Amino acid sequence: MDFNDTAEEAAYREKVRAWIAENTKEYEGQGAAKTNEEFVARQKSWQKKKYDAGYAGITWPKKFGGQGKGPMESIIFSQEEGKSAAPTGLYAIGLGMCIPTVFTHGSQEVVDRFVPVALEGEEIWCQLFSEPAAGSDLAGIRTKAEKDGDEWVINGQKVWTTNAHLCDYGIIVTRTDPSAPKHKGLTMFIVDMHSEGVEARPLKQMSGGSDFNEVFFDDVRVPDAWRLGDEGQGWQVALTTLMNERLAVGGKPRYSPDWRALLNLAKEIETVLGPASEQADVREEIAKAYINDHGVKLTQQRALSALSQGKTPGPEQSISKVVVAKQMQEISRIALDLSESQGFVKAEPGSELDRFQSSYFGAAGLRIAGGTDEILRNIIAERVLGLPGDLRPPKDTPFNELKPV
Numbered sequence: 001m002d003f004n005d006t007a008e009e010a011a012y013r014e015k016v017r018a019w020i021a022e023n024t025k026e027y028e029g030q031g032a033a034k035t036n037e038e039f040v041a042r043q044k045s046w047q048k049k050k051y052d053a054g055y056a057g058i059t060w061p062k063k064f065g066g067q068g069k070g071p072m073e074s075i076i077f078s079q080e081e082g083k084s085a086a087p088t089g090l091y092a093i094g095l096g097m098c099i100p101t102v103f104t105h106g107s108q109e110v111v112d113r114f115v116p117v118a119l120e121g122e123e124i125w126c127q128l129f130s131e132p133a134a135g136s137d138l139a140g141i142r143t144k145a146e147k148d149g150d151e152w153v154i155n156g157q158k159v160w161t162t163n164a165h166l167c168d169y170g171i172i173v174t175r176t177d178p179s180a181p182k183h184k185g186l187t188m189f190i191v192d193m194h195s196e197g198v199e200a201r202p203l204k205q206m207s208g209g210s211d212f213n214e215v216f217f218d219d220v221r222v223p224d225a226w227r228l229g230d231e232g233q234g235w236q237v238a239l240t241t242l243m244n245e246r247l248a249v250g251g252k253p254r255y256s257p258d259w260r261a262l263l264n265l266a267k268e269i270e271t272v273l274g275p276a277s278e279q280a281d282v283r284e285e286i287a288k289a290y291i292n293d294h295g296v297k298l299t300q301q302r303a304l305s306a307l308s309q310g311k312t313p314g315p316e317q318s319i320s321k322v323v324v325a326k327q328m329q330e331i332s333r334i335a336l337d338l339s340e341s342q343g344f345v346k347a348e349p350g351s352e353l354d355r356f357q358s359s360y361f362g363a364a365g366l367r368i369a370g371g372t373d374e375i376l377r378n379i380i381a382e383r384v385l386g387l388p389g390d391l392r393p394p395k396d397t398p399f400n401e402l403k404p405v
Contacts, residue, residue, distance in 0.1 A: 005076075009072055016076060020080050020081060027046070028085045031349065039166075043090035047090075047121030058074040059071055093162055099125065101237060101240045102114055102115060102171070106228055124166055125169050126161050126167040143173075143217065151222060151223055151224060152222045152227070156217050157217070159214045162213075165210075165213055171188060171228065172188065172217075173188045173237075176231060176234075180398060186234030186235050188234040195221070195222075196220070198215065200213045207358055258293050259286055259293050259331065261355070262335055265352070296323050296327070318384075325366040326367065326373070328360075328363035329360055331356075335356040339353060
């Protein structure tokens with residue numbers, strides 16, 4: 001592995017760093033947005049700046065409004081952006097997962113209508129996949145779509161849909177043929193989140209936020225022209241989204257504290273035996289955090305090295321996702337334990353303790369998003385280690401004949 005930028009990558013990094021430093025000054029020192037409207041406005045303003053400067057859709061083909069560059073340029077920009085005060089996050093799903101699916105499987109008319117305005121940041125998208133009885137087993141969904149002339153009528157429920165209450169459009173996978181095997185009876189559509197019959201209900205999370213939603217569809221009409229891919233090919237279309245999702249959720253969130261933050265906290269806390277950082281059990285936990293952080297860093301560097309050489313990272317990337325989410329919870333749990341009674345009280349927004357609390361609660365969702373720990377361990381076992389696969393029902397059994405597990 002070569003951890004260093006090439007000469008071209010280093011030059012691009014310097015260019016990006018200078019542009020970000022100049023264009024994020026207005027966001028420095030801003031506290032958390034007090035309303036959804038303020039949050040969305042900040043995100044839109046930053047996305048528009050990137051769009052105007054040619055830093056939006058870095059890896060997208062030029063014919064779709066992108067820059068046509070390689071993955072390393074996109075990664076470099078994301079790395080530098082993550083160190084700045086730039087307001088990010090709202091477009092990660094839409095531009096990272098949904099719109100690539102749209103321009104890969106949508107008609108030219110659909111592409112012309114939706115892709116440019118999404119890239120500029122005017123319209124926000126969500127991904128409507130998980131259901132109360134179908135999460136990691138996506139092919140088990142029950143939301144149905146029935147053909148009615150040139151339209152489809154959708155009924156059902158989705159859940160854990162991030163930012164659905166803020167979105168204008170979404171991509172939704174539905175069951176259109178219950179008599180077909182579960183992977184073959186699916187079809188994907190674009191859905192207007194402002195349509196009659198769509199109701200997004202934010203779910204109150206233990207972190208205090210409401211990013212996730214349950215979304216209900218009651219006789220929602222979608223034109224056949226908004227179908228993505230052929231009827232019954234929804235699983236193949238969904239794989240495009242899922243491949244992009246793996247890249248989008250595998251890294252550590254910018255708010256996540258690392259071993260350094262834990263060490264600094266331990267140095268500040270006095271116990272009856274002296275600073276917490278000098279206690280053997282605390283030092284052991286900090287050492288574990290250090291080892292895990294560097295293990296993840298090296299695994300991610302392996303992927304970056306492969307991308308820099310024009311290769312495709314393999315399924316071992318699932319290792320990073322499993323470790324990162326668990327590590328977030330462990331570091332934050334130790335910090336809150338060390339803080340004793342202060343750890344039980346909601347901290348001042350923006351404080352270091354608030355960062356640990358947010359990370360502790362947020363990690364619970366991250367351990368589900370983009371594949372649960374259990375699913376990712378199966379991927380590692382089967383595709384990396386070559387172990388026998390889980391027992392699964394025959395793939396040719398019709399969905400409506402499957403028995404509940």
